[in-house]
Amino acid sequence: xxxxxxxxxxxxxxxxxxxxxxxxxxxxxxxxxxxxxxxxxxxxxxxxxxxxxxxxxxxxxxxxxxxxxxxxxxxxxxxxxxxxxxxxxxxxxxxxxxxxxxxxxxxxxxxxxxxxxxxxxxxxxxxxxxxxxxxxxxxxxxxxxxxxxxxxxxxxxxxxxxxxxxxxxxxxxxxxxxxxxxxxxxxxxxxxxxxxxxxxxxxxxxxxxxxxxxxxxxxxxxxxxxxxxxxxxxxxxx
Numbered sequence: 001x002x003x004x005x006x007x008x009x010x011x012x013x014x015x016x017x018x019x020x021x022x023x024x025x026x027x028x029x030x031x032x033x034x035x036x037x038x039x040x041x042x043x044x045x046x047x048x049x050x051x052x053x054x055x056x057x058x059x060x061x062x063x064x065x066x067x068x069x070x071x072x073x074x075x076x077x078x079x080x081x082x083x084x085x086x087x088x089x090x091x092x093x094x095x096x097x098x099x100x101x102x103x104x105x106x107x108x109x110x111x112x113x114x115x116x117x118x119x120x121x122x123x124x125x126x127x128x129x130x131x132x133x134x135x136x137x138x139x140x141x142x143x144x145x146x147x148x149x150x151x152x153x154x155x156x157x158x159x160x161x162x163x164x165x166x167x168x169x170x171x172x173x174x175x176x177x178x179x180x181x182x183x184x185x186x187x188x189x190x191x192x193x194x195x196x197x198x199x200x201x202x203x204x205x206x207x208x209x210x211x212x213x214x215x216x217x218x219x220x221x222x223x224x225x226x227x228x229x230x231x232x233x234x235x236x237x238x
Contacts, residue, residue: 011040011050019059019070030060030068058201058228071199076231081181081207086164091136091144091223100138108132110152117149120210120220128152135195142196145224154218165211165219178212185227196226203227 018024031039036047051068054060060068077098084093092102111131118125134146150165154172166176188196188204198204207223225232 008046008050026072082235104136148221150219182208
């Protein structure tokens with residue numbers, strides 16, 4: 001370790017290495033601040049900061065009155081983005097095909113497009129849209145958030161909501177020709193951490209999805225997927 005590096009990094013890197021190589025398995029206790037100061041010959045401030053960094057990385061979890069422990073490593077479930085595209089809820093259909101029990105709630109409301117959605121849908125910023133929020137759960141636990149935007153002309157209610165967007169658009173004489181997804185990782189917003197019950201240090205996958213009919217975008221969505229629960233799968237036919 002270079003002498004210019006903060007002292008706490010020596011603690012962080014050594015414990016991180018032990019977690020990654022299995023020396024400290026899931027559930028193993030992490031030394032207390034007092035034990036860290038003695039073992040690594042650092043001050044209490046450095047020991048406290050090291051624990052904070054490890055918790056922020058999602059490697060350890062604190063338990064009130066008990067100390068810190070190595071966090072369990074969940075098995076990442078595959079999400080096949082190309083499957084069940086004509087299902088009212090492709091995410092749920094994919095997990096159900098893997099034997100998972102998935103339910104979801106949704107509610108819709110009118111909103112003004114604004115500059116960003118106007119750009120994505122190639123419409124005027126003052127255009128009225130229907131915004132629909134979804135939360136998907138597996139065995140009662142939150143798994144995914146999604147927010148969909150579409151022009152109010154295409155909005156439907158009641159039983160129609162259980163039809164896929166592709167089917168609903170076809171009823172208006174609109175054929176979906178392409179679905180484009182842009183994916184990036186980011187730090188979850190506080191409301192997303194609460195809704196998805198995320199541990200500290202867990203990032204999310206943000207999928208910006210747009211349905212196109214020829215050269216016209218007719219719907220766009222923001223999909224938030226916990227980064228510690230899923231791996232996203234794509235197919236690229238040749």
